[in-house]
Amino acid sequence: MKKKQHALSGKIEIMYSDSEDMAKEVKQKLILHWNYRGLKEIPEVVRTYGSHIEEVYLKWNQLTYLPIWIAELHNIKNLYLYGNRIHNLPEQFGAVRQLTVLDLSANQFQSVPGCIGELSNLKSLLLNDNSIKKLPAELHRLERLEVLSISGNRLVTLPEWLGSLPNLRELNVDNNLLKELPNRLTLASELSSISVCSNRLRYLPLNGFLSNPIIRFDSNNCLNYLSYIVLCQMIIAVPRPRNVGNVLAYGCFNIHKEGNLSHNNIKLIISAHTANEELIKIPIELPRQLLKVYTVHENRTVSLWELALRKIYNSRYRHTVEIFVSPLKVKVSHQLVRKRKLSQHLPDDYVPYNLIENGPISICTNPHCQEPIFTEAWVTVGMGRYVYSIPTVALCCSRSCASKYVAFSGGIMNLLWHIADD
Ligand SMILES: [Zn+2]
Incomplete structure (x- = not known):
């Protein structure tokens, strides 16, 4: 059908030579660089000749879905789909077990497909700049996951099980609507970096973090205190401790601001004197x-x-x-x-x-x-x-x-x- 339309517009020759070139490329290469091609679907030639392919870059195309046959690509390890229009994945996607990197950033996901939880070898999951409101429980099975990046979404809370992912090293949740972080994150054993800038945090966990991660939390303008333990942990990372307020968290500790406090939690009113005795x-x-x-x-x-x-x-x-x-x-x-x-x-x-x-x-x-x-x-x-x-x-x-x-x-x-x- 599509070929016919192209024929009418006189583009049939280009189409054929394109797909012949593509077939040739698929046969010869392990890595496909098909960014910025205007593709509306993944070409069938990948299915026909591409079972050996290990890495596919399809950034900034116009894909709206992934084909069911994606599960037939038994060697694909890294799949980059940044900047497309995908809003769901076929159930069969869970069968791409060998996948280690999946980049679905800047697409149109409103929820995270549960089948991602079946990707037992996944090490990096990038879901930035979608419209995701929560992380589904299925993801707690991603035992090899090291990097989770889900900035620029609409998350209000994060699940406690994140703190139990045994290999999680990097968590990036900038630009969401988070009000708090899961307490269990303090027990994550491998976590080396947490970035949670531009959210609506009113407090960080009070307990010390087991893995002593670097925590970036700029622009949480309702956050106005830290636990003594966590502050001591953070001071370690700052060369001149007295600057910790400036270096560590720009746009926080605005102590005069009331912010959007929750109705349910205990709130304390602290009395303090300013530098000029006010x-x-x-x-x-x-x-x-x-x-x-x-x-x-x-x-x-x-x-x-x-x-x-x-x-x-x-x-x-x-x-x-x-x-x-x-x-x-x-x-x-x-x-x-x-x-x-x-x-x-x-x-x-x-x-x-x-x-x-x-x-x-x-x-x-x-x-x-x-x-x-x-x-x-x-x-x-x-x-x-x-x-x-x-x-x-x-x-x-x-x-x-x-x-x-x-x-x-x-x-x-x-x-x-x-x-x-x-
Ligand atoms: Zn005691």
């Missing part, structure tokens, strides 16, 4: 996992629920965050100490199971304690020692630990806070 009130929002918070001097008993979570976690994991007197030394370690994993007994939607699996919201900041904290904590808010422009929050497991932390962190100016009533 008293200011800073609202900060705590992560949703925290259900009860106390000030340093509050003599309270921790609920049985919280105690149970701490005990179950301690019976399975050894998890410590040690901050030495100099913040140039922060050591986070986490290991399974009992062989049988919790997931073998309990269903996925069992709430305590999720809490345990996602890791504690923080380890007690009293350096001699190291108790995990899940839903209840004694909170201290401070400013100072190394960075004067960034409020820090530290969580302790008990009143006595909170007092010890305050004594230990002598250089920090502790700030008064009260819970905001909505």
Whole structure:
């Protein structure tokens, strides 16, 4: 049909010579460079002669779909489809098991096809600049995935299982609508870089990151504090610690801004004096996992629920965050100490199971304690020692630990806070 149309426009000869050239090229090469060709579909010659092809560049064409026979290309390892008009993949695509790099950036995906989860050898998945709103659960099977780049989409949350991808090294989620990061990311063992600029984050995870990744989070203008542990981890990467606020996160820590705070999470109003002695009130929002918070001097008993979570976690994991007197030394370690994993007994939607699996919201900041904290904590808010422009929050497991932390962190100016009533 198409050939006929071309015949009418007098282009039939060009068509034939094009496809003859293409056939010749497919037969001779392992890598096809077919960017900017105006292709509306992948030419059949690839199916006929291309079973040996290893790499295909089809950037900036006009593809709207991938053919079912793509699954017949048993040697294709890298597939670059940047800048087309594709919005779905055929189910059979999951059979392209040998694929290691898949670039679907700048297409028209509104959701991520679940069949990608079957690509068990995939190392890089690039989904930038689509209109994706969530990552499907099927992707948790991508055990070899090292790079996930999904910037310029419409993600509001990221799933906790991202933190369990055993080989994830790089996570790029710039320019989305994220309000928070998954707590379990702190437990990812290989993560070396997280980029989450231009989102709507109001807090970063409070616990130390096991793999000590570089975290870029510029232009999150509702983010106005860090946890003491995470700030100490970040200072390591900055040559002159006092500049950490400028170097680390341009467009954050605008302490006067109220931002779009959530209605559900606990919000604290911090009282602080500016350089010219003016008293200011800073609202900060705590992560949703925290259900009860106390000030340093509050003599309270921790609920049985919280105690149970701490005990179950301690019976399975050894998890410590040690901050030495100099913040140039922060050591986070986490290991399974009992062989049988919790997931073998309990269903996925069992709430305590999720809490345990996602890791504690923080380890007690009293350096001699190291108790995990899940839903209840004694909170201290401070400013100072190394960075004067960034409020820090530290969580302790008990009143006595909170007092010890305050004594230990002598250089920090502790700030008064009260819970905001909505
Ligand atoms: Zn403690």
